[in-house]
Amino acid sequence: MTTTKKPKHHHGNLREALIEAGFALMNEGGIDALTLRKCAARAGVSHAAPAHHFNGLISLKAAIIARGYLLFADEMRAAMAQAEPDPMAQLVAICQGYIAFARAHAVVFKFMFQPHDIDPARINKPVMEELARTSYSAFAILEQVCARFEPIPEANQGVEALIWSMVHGYAMLFCAPGADVPINPLPDFERLLSALNLAPRS
Amino acid sequence: MTTTKKPKHHHGNLREALIEAGFALMNEGGIDALTLRKCAARAGVSHAAPAHHFNGLISLKAAIIARGYLLFADEMRAAMAQAEPDPMAQLVAICQGYIAFARAHAVVFKFMFQPHDIDPARINKPVMEELARTSYSAFAILEQVCARFEPIPEANQGVEALIWSMVHGYAMLFCAPGADVPINPLPDFERLLSALNLAPRS
DNA sequence: GCAGAACGCTTGACAGTGTCAATATCCATA
DNA sequence: TATGGATATTGACACTGTCAAGCGTTCTGC
Numbered sequence A, B: 001m002t003t004t005k006k007p008k009h010h011h012g013n014l015r016e017a018l019i020e021a022g023f024a025l026m027n028e029g030g031i032d033a034l035t036l037r038k039c040a041a042r043a044g045v046s047h048a049a050p051a052h053h054f055n056g057l058i059s060l061k062a063a064i065i066a067r068g069y070l071l072f073a074d075e076m077r078a079a080m081a082q083a084e085p086d087p088m089a090q091l092v093a094i095c096q097g098y099i100a101f102a103r104a105h106a107v108v109f110k111f112m113f114q115p116h117d118i119d120p121a122r123i124n125k126p127v128m129e130e131l132a133r134t135s136y137s138a139f140a141i142l143e144q145v146c147a148r149f150e151p152i153p154e155a156n157q158g159v160e161a162l163i164w165s166m167v168h169g170y171a172m173l174f175c176a177p178g179a180d181v182p183i184n185p186l187p188d189f190e191r192l193l194s195a196l197n198l199a200p201r202s
Numbered sequence C: 001g002c003a004g005a006a007c008g009c010t011t012g013a014c015a016g017t018g019t020c021a022a023t024a025t026c027c028a029t030a
Numbered sequence D: 001t002a003t004g005g006a007t008a009t010t011g012a013c014a015c016t017g018t019c020a021a022g023c024g025t026t027c028t029g030c
Helices: A014-029 A036-043 A057-081 A087-104 A106-112 A125-146 A159-174 A189-194 B014-029 B036-043 B057-081 B087-104 B106-112 B125-146 B159-174 B189-194
Strands: none
Touching (some): A014 A057, A036 A057, A057 A106, A125 A159, A159 B159, B014 B057, B036 B057, B057 B087, B087 B106, B087 B125
16 A cells, blocks of 8 residues: 555555455455445445446456456466466366366355356446456366367367356355365365376377 | 235235235346335335345345255156156156246246355244245256166266266256357257266166 | 233334436646 | 645435335135
C-alpha cells in the first residue's frame, strides 16, 4: 500500500486493491461474504468508490473470476515446470496443479464454474475481455498436453473432454474443504488416470 | 393450492410451497434471485412467515438442495428403469440421468455442489437430516451400479470415484446452459465412458 | 361446549446491501 | 495559472434478512 503520504483522495491502485480484497473476502467467509461495501472498506475508501472501477457488483465478480483463472494457469504451469517432459508426466502435473488450485482457493474455484448471471452486455468491456482471455489461456494448457496423446478411437479427439471432465469432477467433489466424501479411501487422482490407458502420440 | 375456502391465515402447506417457490425462483433467475421475501410473496404470505418454517435463509437453501437430491435420484432411477439390466447399460443410464438433471435444473444442480456456508449447527435439524439422507440416497445409486464392475487394479475399488468424477465434471463443464464450451465437437458421454474399458464383475 | 395453550401468520422496525445522483478533490495538460 | 477529466465522497433510495411483539386460528383437555 502506498498510502503513506496522503491519507485522502486517490487511492492510487484501487481497482487492484478491490480485486484482491474481494478475492480474500470470498475465500475467508464464503461467497456471500463478498460485498462491495466490505471491499471498499478493506481498501480504505468510501462505499461508492468501487462504482468508478466496476459497473456493479457483477462486474467485480467477473474480475475476481478472471484473477482466479490467472492463478489457476500459474499453478498448472508451475507443476509442469517441475515435472519430466514426457507426455504422461506433464499430464499428471497439470492435473495436480488443477487439484492444488481447487484445494487452495476452493471458494473462488467453485465460484468460477458457477452459472453466474453474467450478462456480457452489463459488464465493463475490459473486464469481459480479460475474463475471456484468462479462461481460454487456462484451458489452452490442458489442450496442449492432451494433444500429445492418441485420440480415443470411439470418440475422435475426445482426450481433452475426458481428462477435463475427470479432473474437474475430482477437484469439485473431493477437494473442497468440508466435503465429507462418501468414498473411503479416496484413490489418488494419478491412479484413476492410469485406468484410462492413454497412449502418447508416436 | 387449497386456498379456495379461506384466503386468510394458515396457508396449509407453506413449508412445501416455500421450497417449491425457491426452487423455481432459482432456476428462473439465478442464484441471487432466491430471496426469502420473494418466496413468501409467491406463496402469498407475509415477508416474515418463512421464519416459522426455516430458521434463516440458509435453512431454506439447505431444504432446496435436499429437494434437488430427491429429484436427482428420481431422474437416475427413471433412466435405469428404461435400460437393459446388464451392468454397462445400467451405468450408461444413470450417467444419462445425471446429465439430464444437470441440464434441466442447472442452477440448482450447481448450487448443490457449491461450498455453501452451511453450518450444521445453525440449521433446523430436520432439514439437516433430510439433506444428509437425500444426498446419500442419490450417491447410493451410483455406488450400487459401480459395484458391479471389477475394481481398477491400480486403485483398489476406485470405480465409483472414477465414474463419479467423470460424469460430474462432464455435467458441470458441458451441460450448463450458456457455457460456451471450447471443445468442439463435444463427444457424447457414452463414448468417453467406453474409453475406460470397464469389465463387469464375473 | 369452552377456556387456554400451541401454532401460524402479520406488522413494524432495524442494520446491512447495491445503486444512483450530486458534490468535492486531485492531477494532468494546455 | 486555468480548465477539464478522472477519482473519491456524501447522501439518499429501495430492497434484503432478521428480530420482537402481537393477533388470529386451531387444537386439547375437561
